[in-house]
Amino acid sequence: MIEFRDVGHAYDGRIVLRDITMTLAENRIGIVGANGSGKSTLARLINALVTPDSGTVIVNGVDAARHKRQVRRQVGFIFSDPDRQIIMPTVIEDIELSLTRTPLTKTERAARARTVLSRFGLADHADHPAQRLSGGQKQLLALASIFVTEPAIVVADEPTTLLDLRNSRMLRRVLATLDEQLVVVTHDLDLVDDFDRVIVMDEGRVVADDIPTVALAQYRRMMA
Ligand SMILES: Nc1ncnc2c1ncn2[C@@H]1O[C@H](COP(=O)(O)OP(=O)(O)OP(=O)(O)O)[C@@H](O)[C@H]1O
Numbered sequence: 001m002i003e004f005r006d007v008g009h010a011y012d013g014r015i016v017l018r019d020i021t022m023t024l025a026e027n028r029i030g031i032v033g034a035n036g037s038g039k040s041t042l043a044r045l046i047n048a049l050v051t052p053d054s055g056t057v058i059v060n061g062v063d064a065a066r067h068k069r070q071v072r073r074q075v076g077f078i079f080s081d082p083d084r085q086i087i088m089p090t091v092i093e094d095i096e097l098s099l100t101r102t103p104l105t106k107t108e109r110a111a112r113a114r115t116v117l118s119r120f121g122l123a124d125h126a127d128h129p130a131q132r133l134s135g136g137q138k139q140l141l142a143l144a145s146i147f148v149t150e151p152a153i154v155v156a157d158e159p160t161t162l163l164d165l166r167n168s169r170m171l172r173r174v175l176a177t178l179d180e181q182l183v184v185v186t187h188d189l190d191l192v193d194d195f196d197r198v199i200v201m202d203e204g205r206v207v208a209d210d211i212p213t214v215a216l217a218q219y220r221r222m223m224a
Pocket residue numbers: 011012016033034035036037038039040041042
């Protein structure tokens with residue numbers, strides 16, 4: 001569960017988030033809104049990549065700004081630019097790296113890594129150089145390397161920007177099977193239309209917060 005209590009944030013004195021008070025308890029939550037409306041900043045507050053200038057963000061009972069490391073262990077964050085996340089030379093090594101802090105043996109880590117790669121359609125690329133994957137494949141790898149650690153909460157900032165239609169459909173199917181709480185920032189409205197809740201941001205405020213059909217209709221009217 002994620003709670004925003006009267007949260008505000010400014011960059012260099014320019015306010016980008018204001019008066020955010022809400023509790024995110026649903027399993028799958030989408031955040032949509034115009035460019036620059038504050039969505040990424042809101043997402044980054046959840047794993048303390050950004051700390052609020054005012055108010056508090058509480059993640060599973062823990063103040064994110066005060067206990068960054070504890071919160072980051074629970075929140076997997078997926079960046080829209082996968083190059084920020086890919087570290088190891090090969091695809092399988094990159095996934096295995098995510099598992100180094102687990103008590104799994106080397107053989108178990110390799111088996112878990114291969115399972116997640118096939119779930120994300122990358123089984124045939126396991127031993128390929130990670131940096132030579134296509135942009136979309138890198139995005140899938142970045143997703144797989146977070147999901148393999150089974151965090152309690154997954155926050156994804158525009159996870160489908162580089163994916164073709166088949167891969168964004170595959171991601172949609174994978175997301176539908178997850179037990180983790182999921183918060184997705186996106187401009188891909190189809191991705192969130194079967195979510196439990198959609199939040200619409202505008203100029204740093206929440207302007208709609210409802211089931212997808214209602215919230216997305218309001219967003220479409222706003223942008224018309
Ligand atoms: N690190 C930063 N330093 C200064 N300004 C920033 C920084 N990050 C974001 N901003 C500004 O804060 C505002 C909100 O940005 P944010 O990235 O949260 O919006 P967004 O809704 O995710 O936008 P988009 O849909 O374009 O990705 C924007 O005006 C942006 O220029």
